[in-house]
Amino acid sequence: MTKEEYVKTLKKYMADNELEQEDGLTYLDGIQDATTLARQLDEPKKVVIPQFMADWIEEAKEYYGSELDPLRIVYWTGDYISDNDSHYQWLENIYNQKLLLNAITNGYEVENEIEKYVRLKGFAGTTGYLNYDVNFKEFFVDTTGLDSCTKIKFTKSWLKDNWPEYEAYNNAGLLDFEEVEDE
Template sequence: MTKDEYVKILQKEEDDNAQEAEDNGYGSGYYDGLDYAVDLAEKLDEPKKVVIPQFVADWIEEAKLYSGNEVDPLGIIYFMGDYFSSTDPHYEWIYDIDNQKLLLNAIANGYEVEDE
């Protein structure tokens, strides 16, 4: 769920139940609580997209096709584990621990391709 979706749900809850909460005598506290929750949610930061090399973006897209065009992080990692061999020109990139973290972040939060 994105931040915007969460804020919309809170605002809808606020709109749908404001009158009932007022009628039951706890309207002000209920309404203020939802207002506060909306304010906090709007301040949340969205995860930042990481920047990856073009060849890594190609790997991710190929792996998504392999796993039925779903963003399945474990499926993508499994595919890559089977796909790479020491003869691959980018073999060293995938076995660097920092690059593995970058790859997982790209799969989970989206990515941008670095300029050549």
């Protein structure tokens, strides 16, 4: 039975069987609820993707035109994204490949991550914040008031992708994420 056949059957039951109320609800109310749920069966849920993935999809759309052809976008992404790209390893993961195809096919929302200061527990004073030296690509602990060559605010997904020790520190409960005040 297809979804449409099911909805038609429920509508027929509604027309043929208006019964007495029981606990304030009628048989008709139950059929109407079932009909509403049946209409939602084939509605795919939009997936939540990182910003860089949304950028890939939009770049592929620009390259091929505004017409959304899922296979062309996947082809472009696989062909265009090189192993030098910081998110290449993300694309190698089979789950993420499925997520990309789902996003292209059913639509997507971009995850809204806010950059935060990351304080490592166990440090006294103002020197317990995680920092990243952009030039040397190294993490270190210091204050939050460093120069422009130092990254001091992070999203959890960026840390997960770039800091190998992130999972260990986070799972041990050694990280505090502090909101960044407007500057």
